[in-house]
Amino acid sequence: MRFGYEVFHDDVRVPARFYVSVLGFTLDGPEGLTESTDYCTVTRDGLTVGCSRMVGAPTTPRKPPVGSEIVLRVEDVHREHDRVRAAGWPVEDPLQERPWGLTDFRVFDPTGQYLRITSSHGAASPSVA
Numbered sequence: 001m002r003f004g005y006e007v008f009h010d011d012v013r014v015p016a017r018f019y020v021s022v023l024g025f026t027l028d029g030p031e032g033l034t035e036s037t038d039y040c041t042v043t044r045d046g047l048t049v050g051c052s053r054m055v056g057a058p059t060t061p062r063k064p065p066v067g068s069e070i071v072l073r074v075e076d077v078h079r080e081h082d083r084v085r086a087a088g089w090p091v092e093d094p095l096q097e098r099p100w101g102l103t104d105f106r107v108f109d110p111t112g113q114y115l116r117i118t119s120s121h122g123a124a125s126p127s128v129a
Contacts, residue, residue, distance in 0.1 A: 002046065002048075003047065004047060004048035004049065004050065005049060005050070005070060005113075006049070006050035006051070006052050007049060007050070007051055007052070007109060007111040007113055008052050008053075008054040008057035008111060009051065009052075009053070009054065009057055009059065009110060009111050010053070010054070010055055010056070010057060011035060011053065012033060012037050012038070012039065012040050012051040012052065012053050013033045013034075013035070013037065014110045015049075015051045015109060015110050015111050016033060016040050016042055016051045018089070018109055018110050019042040019044075019049055019051075019109070020042055021087055022083070022084055022087040022089045022107075023044065023072075023080075023083070023084070024044060024080075024083060025042035025043060025044040025049065026042060026043055026044065027040065027041075027042055028040065028041040028042065028043055028048075029041070037053065038052070038053045039051065039052050039053065045074075047072070057111065058112060059110060059111055059112050060112050061092075061108040061112045061114065062112050062113070062114060063114050064114065067112065067113070067114055068113075068114065069106075069114050069115075069116050070113055070114065070115050070116070071115075071116045071118060072115055072116065072117050072118070073118055073119060074117060074118070074119050075119060076119060077095070077103045077104060077105070077117060077118055077119040078095070078103075080117050081095045081105050081117070084105075084107060084117075089107060090107070090108075091105055091106070091107055092105075092106045092107050092108055092114070093105055093106035097121055101120055101121055102118045102119065102120060102121065103118065103119060103120075103121055104116050104117060104118035104119075105117055
């Protein structure tokens with residue numbers, strides 16, 4: 001079984017740009033998304049996110065219990081945190097070591113999805129910042 005999810009926005013370029021520029025995904029298919037593009041996908045490490053055009057789609061940030069928390073497991077959470085900060089994207093919950101053996105931080109994507117980016121303690125060296 002493989003996992004993927006879809007996000008909805010008035011303009012698919014907005015979430016696609018976030019996933020590519022901020023989280024390091026790759027845009028699948030032809031380059032040159034336009035305002036009238038109805039659907040595209042982005043992928044990274046076997047995860048596919050579909051970006052679907054839906055006029056009037058809510059973009060209000062949704063934390064549990066109102067919305068879901070989507071967990072993205074990465075090799076090096078410190079490197080991902082640095083990538084997000086370098087892109088200028090706001091971090092909702094700071095980088096933290098959890099007592100259950102994970103280190104994570106959280107962001108909202110432009111469609112309001114709550115993303116937890118995580119890896120095991122000691123998965124990589126902490127960044128120097």
